[in-house]
Amino acid sequence: MxxxxxxxxxxxxxxxxxxxxxxxxxxxxxxxxxxxxxxxxxxxxxxxxxxxxxxxxxxxxxxxxxxxxxxxxxxxxxxxxxxxxxxxxxxxxxxxxxxxxxxxxxxxxxxxxxxxxxxxxxxxxxxxxxxxxxxxxxxxxxxxxxxxxxxxxxxxxxxxxxxxxxxxxxxxxxxxxMAAKNQKQLSxxxxxxxxxxxxxxxxFNVDEIRLPYAETSKARAGYKKTNLGGGKPKSEICELNEGGKFPExxxxxxxxxxxxxxxxxxxxxxxxxxxxxxxxxxxxxxxxxxxxxxxxxxxxxxxxxxxxxxxxxxxxxxxxxxxxxxxxxxxxxxxxxxxxGIPKDIESATALANKADDRTRKEFEKWAILTYTNNRAIINTKKGSDQGVDGIAYFQGNQNEPEKIIFQVKSGKVKPGDIRDLIGTMTLENASIAIFITLENPTKDMIKTAKSAGFYQSQYMSQSCDKIQIVTVQDIIENQKRLNIRLSLEVVKSAEKQKEVKVNQMELDLDI
Missing domain, CATH: 3.40.50.150 (Vaccinia Virus protein VP39)
Structure with missing residues (x-):
C-alpha cells in the first residue's frame, strides 16, 4: 500500500x-x-x-x-x-x-x-x-x-x-x-x-502553432482541375490541413x-x-x-x-x-x-548594500522597499534631486482619495537629523505617512523624533499608526515584518475580482 x-x-x-x-x-x-x-x-x-x-x-x-x-x-x-x-x-x-x-x-x-x-x-x-x-x-x-x-x-x-x-x-x-512627425526614413x-x-x-511541434487559413485561401484551394485517364478535366476538393496552415x-x-x-x-x-x-x-x-x-x-x-x-x-x-x-x-x-540570491540574513543584506558597482547601487533600496511592501510599492527611478524619496505607495484616505506613503532607505550611519529631514520631505511631498528603512539600528533620539511627528488615523484602519515609522532590515528579514496598510492597488484589484465573480455567477445562472 x-x-x-x-x-x-x-x-x-x-x-x-x-x-x-x-x-x-x-x-x-x-x-x-x-x-x-x-x-x-x-x-x-x-x-x-x-x-x-x-x-x-x-x-x-x-x-x-x-x-x-x-x-x-x-x-x-x-x-x-x-x-x-x-x-x-x-x-x-x-x-x-x-x-x-x-x-x-x-x-x-x-x-x-x-x-x-x-x-x-x-x-x-x-x-x-x-x-x-x-x-x-x-x-x-x-x-x-x-x-x-x-x-x-x-x-x-x-x-x-x-x-x-x-x-x-x-x-x-x-x-x-505610428510615424514620428517629420520622419525622414522608413518606420x-x-x-x-x-x-x-x-x-x-x-x-518542432508544428501542429501546436498552425495558423488559420484566410477565407480567400480556402476558396482558392476548394477545388482543383484534374485529368484522369485522358478524359475530360474533373473538379475535386483539395483537402486542407484541419489544424491550419504551416506557419511562416x-x-x-x-x-x-x-x-x-x-x-x-x-x-x-x-x-x-x-x-x-x-x-x-x-x-x-x-x-x-x-x-x-x-x-x-x-x-x-x-x-x-x-x-x-x-x-x-x-x-x-x-x-x-x-x-x-x-x-x-x-x-x-x-x-x-x-x-x-535574495538576502536571507543580515550578512547578505549588508553585502548587497555595499556593492561598489554603479549598475547595482540602488538594488539594496529596491529590495528593502519591495520586500517590506510585498512587492506593492513603486520604486522612484527619477534622476536628479528626489528629496530623499526612494519609493512611493498609495492608500485610501478618509476623503476616499488616494493618500501617499513615502519610503526612504539608508544603509550607512543614521542619526536624528535623518528623521527631521524626512519630516520636511513628507511635507514637501504632501505625504500622510513616511517609512524609514535602515540597515543600522536607530538611536533612541531617532525614535523620539519620529514619535514627535504624531499619529495617522483613517476610517479604513482598525487602529492609528505613527506618521513616521522606522523599520530595520533585521525586522524585515528575521521577524518578517511587512507593511500592514491596505494599498489602493489592492482595493482596485479586490473590486475587479468581485466584479469578475459576479459576471461568472451570472453566466452560470444563465446556463442553468
Missing part, C-alpha cells in the same frame, strides 16, 4: 521545480545551471535602446552611471569588459570555440574598445554558457533589434555552428508603429529573433495593450512567447530565460505547464515577476518557486 504522506511529499517535490535567480546571469549560469539540463532557452537582452546606434558604433558620448531604470541597458568599456575579453582570448577553462576567439579579436580590431564591443563580449560569454546548458535536442531563441542582429548572428554561428549546431530560422516579429516596425538548435535533432518565419502580433501591459519598457506580448514555447518544447520541459525582465517567458511557461528557470539582475524585475505570477495564478504559485 502506498503511504499517502510520502506520495504527497513526492508530488510536492515534482511541483516545486521552478527557479528564480536574482543576480548576474553569467555567474548564475556558471554556478547553478547544469550541463545539458535545459530544453529551450529564449532571451531578449537589452541593447542600448535609449541611445543612438551611430553614437555606440563610433564610441561617442558618455555613459550615465547613475542610471536607475527598471532594466540595465548600459554598456561601457570597463573592468567587466576587459575581464570578459581576456577570458575569451585566453580560452578560459576551454569554453570557447576557436571561431569565437577569432571573431572577438577581429571585432576588437574593427570596432575598437567601446560600448559596442563591450556588449558583444558580454553576449559571447553568456551565449557560450547557454549552449552548454542546452540539452542535445534543445533550441535557443535570441530576440534582438536590427541594430545589433548582424553582429549577434556572427556570435551565434561561432558558438553553435562550430559545435554541430544549426541555424534554423531568422524570425521577423512584425508590429505597427521601424519589426524585431529579429534568431532560432538555433544545438544539434540536428530538435523539437514572420509573426504579426501587435504591441501589448490593455491589462497585459505592466509598464515595463521592453515587455513582449504573451502571444509571441506562446508561439515559441509551444513550437520548441513539450509539457514538463525546462524553459530558461536568462534576461527575464517582467517575466513574460516565465508566465507563459507556467500557463503551458512547462518548468522554468528565470534570471534577472534587478530586484525590481524579480518583484514584478512574483507579483505577476501571484495575480495570474494565485498566491499558491509562490510556494512552487525556489528563490535564489
Amino acid at each position: 502506498i503511504n499517502p504522506v510520502l506520495l504527497k511529499q513526492s508530488n510536492l517535490l515534482k511541483i516545486m521545480v521552478n527557479q528564480l535567480y536574482y543576480g548576474d546571469n553569467l555567474e548564475v549560469l556558471r554556478r547553478y545551471i547544469k550541463d545539458e539540463s535545459v530544453d529551450l532557452c529564449y532571451i531578449d537582452p537589452p541593447f542600448n535602446s535609449k541611445r543612438n546606434y551611430n553614437q555606440i558604433y563610433n564610441n561617442i558620448g558618455s555613459e550615465d552611471k547613475a542610471q536607475a531604470q527598471a532594466f540595465i541597458d548600459t554598456w561601457e568599456w570597463d573592468d567587466h569588459a576587459i575581464h570578459g575579453i581576456e577570458e575569451i582570448i585566453t580560452n578560459y577553462h576551454g569554453l570557447f570555440t576557436q571561431q569565437c576567439i577569432d571573431l572577438i579579436i577581429g571585432l576588437r580590431n574593427v570596432l575598437g574598445k567601446g560600448s559596442l564591443l563591450a556588449y558583444l563580449v558580454s553576449m559571447t560569454l553568456r551565449i557560450t554558457e547557454i549552449h552548454r546548458v542546452l540539452k542535445p535536442t534543445g533550441s535557443f531563441y535570441l530576440h534582438c533589434d536590427p541594430n545589433a542582429s548582424h553582429y549577434l548572428k556572427l556570435v551565434l554561428d561561432a558558438v553553435f555552428c562550430a559545435k554541430v549546431g544549426s541555424f534554423r530560422n531568422e524570425i521577423v516579429w512584425i508590429y505597427s508603429r 521601424k516596425c519589426h524585431d529579429i529573433i534568431f532560432w538555433y538548435s544545438k544539434s540536428e535533432k530538435w523539437v 518565419d514572420w509573426i504579426n502580433i501587435p504591441f501589448i495593450r490593455g491589462k497585459e501591459y505592466l509598464g515595463y519598457p521592453t515587455q513582449k506580448p504573451e502571444g509571441l512567447l506562446e508561439r515559441i514555447i509551444k513550437a520548441s518544447s513539450n509539457e514538463n520541459d525546462i524553459v530558461l530565460d536568462a534576461y527575464c525582465g517582467c517575466g513574460t517567458t516565465v508566465a507563459v511557461s507556467q500557463k503551458l505547464d512547462r518548468k522554468w528557470i528565470g534570471i534577472d539582475i534587478t530586484y525590481q524585475s524579480i518583484s514584478l515577476i512574483l507579483r505577476r505570477l501571484e495575480d495570474s495564478f494565485g498566491k499558491g504559485v509562490l510556494d512552487t518557486i525556489k528563490l535564489h
